[in-house]
Structures are given as C-alpha cells and as structure tokens.
Amino acid sequence: PFLENVVKHPNFLKGEFDTSFIDSTPELFIFPVRKDRGTKLLNYIGNVTINGFPGIEKKKKPIFASPRKPAIDITAAPPAGTKQILDAQGPEGLAKWIHEQKDVLLTDTTFRDAHQSLLATRVRSHDMFSIAKETAHLQNDLFSMEMWGGATFDVSYRFLKEDPWQRLIKLREQVPNVLFQMLFRGANAVGYKNYPDNVIREFVRKSGDAGIDVFRIFDSLNWIKGMEVAIDEVRQSGKVAEAAICYTGDILDPSRDKYTVQYYKDMAKELEAAGAHILAIKDMAGLLKPEAAYRLVSELKDTVSLPIHLHTHDTSGNGIYLYSKAIEAGVDIVDTALGTMAGLTSQPSANSLYYAMKGSGREVRTDVQSLEKLSHYWEDVRKYYGDFESGMNSPHSEIYVHEMPGGQYSNLQQQAKAVGLGMRWEEVKEMYSRVNLLFGDVVKVTPSSKVVGDMALFMVQNDLNEETVLTRGETIDFPESVIEFFEGYIGQPHGGFPKELQAVILKERKPITVRPGELLEPADFDSIEKMLFEKLDRPVTSHEILAYALYPKVFEEYSATNQQFGDVSVLDTLTFLYGMRLGEEIEVEIEKGKTLMIKMVSIGEPQKDGHRTIYFELNGQPREVNIQDMT
Numbered sequence: 102p103f104l105e106n107v108v109k110h111p112n113f114l115k116g117e118f119d120t121s122f123i124d125s126t127p128e129l130f131i132f133p134v135r136k137d138r139g140t141k142l143l144n145y146i147g148n149v150t151i152n153g154f155p156g157i158e159k160k161k162k163p164i165f166a167s168p169r170k171p172a173i174d175i176t177a178a179p180p181a182g183t184k185q186i187l188d189a190q191g192p193e194g195l196a197k198w199i200h201e202q203k204d205v206l207l208t209d210t211t212f213r214d215a216h217q218s219l220l221a222t223r224v225r226s227h228d229m230f231s232i233a234k235e236t237a238h239l240q241n242d243l244f245s246m247e248m249w250g251g252a253t254f255d256v257s258y259r260f261l262k263e264d265p266w267q268r269l270i271k272l273r274e275q276v277p278n279v280l281f282q283m284l285f286r287g288a289n290a291v292g293y294k295n296y297p298d299n300v301i302r303e304f305v306r307k308s309g310d311a312g313i314d315v316f317r318i319f320d321s322l323n324w325i326k327g328m329e330v331a332i333d334e335v336r337q338s339g340k341v342a343e344a345a346i347c348y349t350g351d352i353l354d355p356s357r358d359k360y361t362v363q364y365y366k367d368m369a370k371e372l373e374a375a376g377a378h379i380l381a382i383k384d385m386a387g388l389l390k391p392e393a394a395y396r397l398v399s400e401l402k403d404t405v406s407l408p409i410h411l412h413t414h415d416t417s418g419n420g421i422y423l424y425s426k427a428i429e430a431g432v433d434i435v436d437t438a439l440g441t442m443a444g445l446t447s448q449p450s451a452n453s454l455y456y457a458m459k460g461s462g463r464e465v466r467t468d469v470q471s472l473e474k475l476s477h478y479w480e481d482v483r484k485y486y487g488d489f490e491s492g493m494n495s496p497h498s499e500i501y502v503h504e505m506p507g508g509q510y511s512n513l514q515q516q517a518k519a520v521g522l523g524m525r526w527e528e529v530k531e532m533y534s535r536v537n538l539l540f541g542d543v544v545k546v547t548p549s550s551k552v553v554g555d556m557a558l559f560m561v562q563n564d565l566n567e568e569t570v571l572t573r574g575e576t577i578d579f580p581e582s583v584i585e586f587f588e589g590y591i592g593q594p595h596g597g598f599p600k601e602l603q604a605v606i607l608k609e610r611k612p613i614t615v616r617p618g619e620l621l622e623p624a625d626f627d628s629i630e631k632m633l634f635e636k637l638d639r640p641v642t643s644h645e646i647l648a649y650a651l652y653p654k655v656f657e658e659y660s661a662t663n664q665q666f667g668d669v670s671v672l673d674t675l676t677f678l679y680g681m682r683l684g685e686e687i688e689v690e691i692e693k694g695k696t697l698m699i700k701m702v703s704i705g706e707p708q709k710d711g712h713r714t715i716y717f718e719l720n721g722q723p724r725e726v727n728i729q730d731m732t
C-alpha cells in the first residue's frame with residue numbers, strides 16, 4: 102500500500118523523481134498480477150491446449166529433445182568486444198577502428214532478421230535468453246548483433262504477447278560486450294506509417310537508454326527527408342547512426358534506368374552530409390548480383406569516406422558469392438546469420454562465409470568452431486517454430502523478378518493465408534511484381550513493401566488487374582495503407598507518383614508533398630500516460646507509453662492478454678504454442694529463483710455451455726480451470 106501511494110503521488114506521476122527503475126523493472130509495480138500468476142498461467146495453458154494458437158493449426162504438442170548448448174563456463178564476464186570500443190571512443194572512434202581492420206567484420210542477425218525472414222518473426226525472448234550468455238562468450242569478435250527493431254517490436258506485442266523492451270533490457274545484461282544493433286524505419290520507427298517527430302525522437306532516446314548502440318536507419322522510399330530526424334536524434338544520443346541506402350532494381354541492367362549507380366552514389370553523399378557514421382547498403386530482397394555488388398561497393402568507397410556495411414538476403418542462393426565480390430571491393434562489414442538460421446530468405450551463413458574467404462587474403466573475423474556450437478542450439482530451437490516456416494526449401498531465383506524483401510516473404514504468406522489466399526500464393530507473388538510496376542517501380546521495403554503486398558492481396562482477392570483498377574477505380578474502396586501511400590503519408594517516391602492512378606485511388610483526398618512529420622500533431626505522452634494509468638490501474642512505463650503511441654490497438658490487446666494470463670513470456674515455446682500433454686509436468690521459472698511445477702492431470706468433457714474443466718497440479722496442489730472450448 103505504501104508503494105502504491107507513492108507511485109500514485111502527483112509528483113511521482115509528473116516525473117519529478119527519477120523513475121527510470123520503473124522502465125527497467127516494471128514487474129515490481131504490477132501488484133495485482135503478481136498475486137495469482139500461477140492461476141493465470143494455468144488459464145493460458147488450458148486455453149491453448151484446448152483451442153490452439155492463433156494462426157497455426159491446432160495439434161498435439163510435439164516432443165523434441167532439449168536444444169544442444171555449448172558446454173562452456175558462462176559464470177565469468179565475457180571477453181571485451183566492440184561495445185567497449187564504442188563506450189571508450191564514441192561513434193567517430195568506432196568508425197575509425199572499423200577502417201583500421203583488415204579482416205571483414207560480421208553482424209549476426211540470428212536474433213532479428215534471420216527469424217523475421219524465415220519464421221515470420223516468431224522467435225521468442227525465452228529462446229534468446231537461453232543462449233545469450235553463451236553468445237556473448239563465443240561471438241565476442243562480432244561487429245554487432247542485430248537483435249531488435251524491424252518487425253520484432255510489433256510481432257512481440259501482437260503475436261508473442263511479450264514485451265520487446267524486456268527482451269532488449271535483459272539481453273543487454275547478458276551480452277555486455279557486443280554492440281547491439283536495431284533496424285529503424287526512419288520516420289516510420291518500427292511501425293508501418295510516419296509518426297510525429299516527437300515519437301521518433303523519444304523512441305530513439307529510449308531504445309538507446311535500454312541498450313541499442315547502432316541504429317540502422319532507412320526510409321522505405323529512399324527519401325532522405327524521412328531519415329533526417331532519426332539520424333539527428335541518434336547523433337545527439339551519442340549512438341551510432343548507420344544510414345542505409347535501400348537497393349532495388351539492377352544496376353547491371355541498362356533497361357532499368359531508374360535506380361542507377363549514380364542514383365546510389367548521390368544518395369550516399371547526401372547521407373554522409375546528413376551525419377551518418379556508417380553507410381549501409383540494405384539489399385532487403387537480395388537483388389544485388391555479385392558483379393553489381395563489386396561495382397557498387399567500389400564506387401561507393403570512392404564516393405564517401407564512411408565504413409560500408411552490407412546487408413543482403415540469400416533468397417537467390419547467390420549470397421556468399423555476392424559477399425565475396427563485395428569483400429574483394431573492400432566492404433567493411435557484412436550481415437550473416439548462424440548457419441542453421443541462414444540461407445534462403447535469411448542472411449547468408451557466417452559459417453560458410455568463413456570457409457569461402459579462408460586463404461583469400463581477407464579473412465572473416467570469427468571463430469568458426471564457436472559458430473558451429475551456436476548453430477547446433479539454433480538448429481534445435483528452430484524446430485519449435487516449424488509451423489511458421491515458409492515452405493521455401495530451395496533457392497528462389499524468381500526473387501529477381503518479384504523483388505519481395507526477405508523479411509516480408511514469410512509474413513505476407515501468413516497474411517495471404519489469413520485472408521483465404523493461401524492456395525493462391527503463386528498468383529499473389531506474381532501480382533506483387535505487377536503492382537510494383539503499376540506504382541511506378543518503387544523501392545519496396547517496410548512499409549512501402551507492405552503497401553505493395555496489401556494491394557497485391559486486394560487485387561487477387563477481388564480479381565482486379567492493372568486495367569480494371571484504373572477503369573473501375575472510382576467505385577473501389579482501396580486498402581487504407583494504399584490510400585495513405587498515395588496521399589504521401591509514408592513519403593515521396595523517387596520520380597513521383599503515377600498521376601492517373603493516384604487520382605483514382607485518392608478520389609476527393611488531396612496528396613501532400615511535404616514531410617508528414619511537419620503536419621502531424623505531436624503525440625501527447627502525458628495524456629497517454631494518464632489514460633493508460635486509469636485503464637491499467639498502475640503506473641505505466643515510458644516504454645508502454647511509446648508502444649501505445651505507435652500502435653494503440655495492438656498495445657491494448659497485448660495489455661488485455663497480459664491482464665488475463667499474466668506474463669506468458671516465461672513459458673517455454675512448445676508450451677506457449679501448443680499447451681500441454683496429459684500427464685505432462687513442466688517447470689516454469691516465473692522469476693529468478695522462483696519456479697512453478699505444473700502438471701496437467703486431466704481434461705473434462707465439454708459441458709452444455711461449451712466449457713471444459715482442466716485439472717492441474719500446481720506445485721503439488723490440485724487446481725482446476727474452466728476453459729471455453731471454441732474448436
């Protein structure tokens with residue numbers, strides 16, 4: 102009661118005390134939830150056992166052996182790494198250090214883009230925490246770990262029902278030595294539309310405080326204006342601004358003259374002038390062919406004096422080849438994933454790249470034995486998420502035609518299934534490339550890629566083609582994301598919008614040409630805080646306020662689930678996705694040193710009103726919960 106009074110005190114709420122501990126340890130303040138955590142978890146487990154997990158087929162919980170873990174001593178602090186270089190020398194010092202390295206440096210994407218691209222972003226914090234310390238010890242020579250941002254933020258709340266900030270904070274504690282990198286969508290932050298400037302700035306500040314060091318900032322239309330606020334805030338926060346060029350088209354194909362080498366060189370110069378510490382080439386779909394990689398990296402090295410960091414996806418199977426060409430041309434850092442989380446729509450394998458470059462004169466800075474050990478863990482963990490695999494099991498050279506980003510492939514496929522187009526996936530992909538041309542050949546990366554995807558789904562669903570969109574467009578209600586795109590609310594595409602299509606889509610609405618951030622009302626964080634305080638009946642963290650400012654509905658749904666079931670992130674992944682088998686017993690560590698023993702004893706028959714009673718033992722005591730059977 103005393104604490105409750107304190108935290109409801111007006112001064113406390115106004116932020117006149119140092120309240121940063123609320124952000125880092127929110128569980129201390131969630132009193133009502135703590136009391137019956139056990140029952141809430143039983144309700145969750147009962148529910149998922151009976152009704153299945155949304156989006157995947159209900160099935161009996163599969164049995165897998167525990168994941169293999171490297172047998173190393175993780176009690177001592179891990180060896181120093183790039184984090185210590187940044188802390189001692191600042192972003193400019195770090196850039197200088199990168200330039201001095203002869204070996205190629207790696208960013209490991211296993212914790213972010215690899216699973217975003219292979220498993221629809223569904224890898225849970227639980228499986229990252231289990232291997233984080235080992236990773237810190239074995240991967241201490243990485244340039245960075247990309248482990249946050251992109252779709253992970255939204256998916257954590259929306260589907261995994263867990264707090265992405267806690268993922269970041271806890272990983273930071275366990276990995277104090279390697280730079281943490283996030284993917285930041287410029288004015289779209291980690292969302293799908295432009296946000297007010299104060300949201301962008303606050304998000305950058307808070308992510309920096311929580312542990313992010315390197316911000317890879319891009320704009321989904323390569324519109325520099327959409328990146329400037331973020332770059333500025335990252336610089337002011339003393340963090341590393343890695344500004345990205347999104348690569349699209351084909352610089353080797355003279356018939357595709359919209360995105361030329363000169364176009365990318367001009368953009369690189371502008372990003373350098375805007376304050377980038379590192380230049381990223383973000384080949385989000387894997388369109389950069391090996392010879393193009395050589396040419397682009399060579400020319401960019403002659404154009405700017407920034408270190409160059411290359412990102413690609415291995416969808417075509419050409420990833421290692423293009424990296425070796427880029428390395429020959431002098432690229433400084435490349436993005437790879439651990440072998441068993443690499444390839445196809447994910448990044449090329451670090452393990453394979455190591456062997457490819459051995460003896461070439463420029464080696465990859467890594468210990469391949471360590472990579473193999475960590476790869477075993479991920480090989481085993483990946484099985485948990487089998488239901489989210491895209492089904493792609495060989496290289497797809499068709500990527501050069503449809504140009505769909507790796508991070509979008511498995512997600513759009515889930516979206517297609519959700520609207521009943523699972524069987525028409527081939528048509529959706531083909532329509533995706535047609536929509537790109539209809540839109541004037543745009544850069545496709547979140548959120549512009551989502552707009553193209555939404556339009557492709559919409560056209561397949563409604564049996565529309567390029568002609569009928571224009572002739573019947575006046576009477577068609579286009580998806581909201583498509584309307585906002587043509588209004589200019591995610592920025593201005595290179596070469597402008599196709600005018601006729603824009604008029605048909607917008608109807609009475611007028612497009613804007615300025616930066617949306619100049620028009621959007623700043624978010625009112627105080628009133629969000631008050632509203633959430635009333636609703637949740639507890640102090641709210643600045644992280645929650647930001648999450649609400651980004652996606653109010655998703656955050657509200659997450660909070661409701663959280664109130665109903667408590668913190669489900671403590672469950673192991675198979676229990677989270679499939680519940681329990683009869684007679685099974687599991688251990689759940691709900692906080693450090695506090696473990697619940699849960700046994701599922703029996704499941705009652707459905708009653709007239711559809712309820713079933715599930716009988717558990719919780720720490721040896723009988724407990725029952727009633728679950729509505731919705732199957």
Ligand code: 3PY
Pocket residue numbers: 214217250251252284286385506508546547
């Ligand atoms: C994202 O924005 O999530 C991406 O991965 C884009 O490539």
Ligand code: ZN
Pocket residue numbers: 214384385412413414507508
């Ligand atoms: Zn990517």
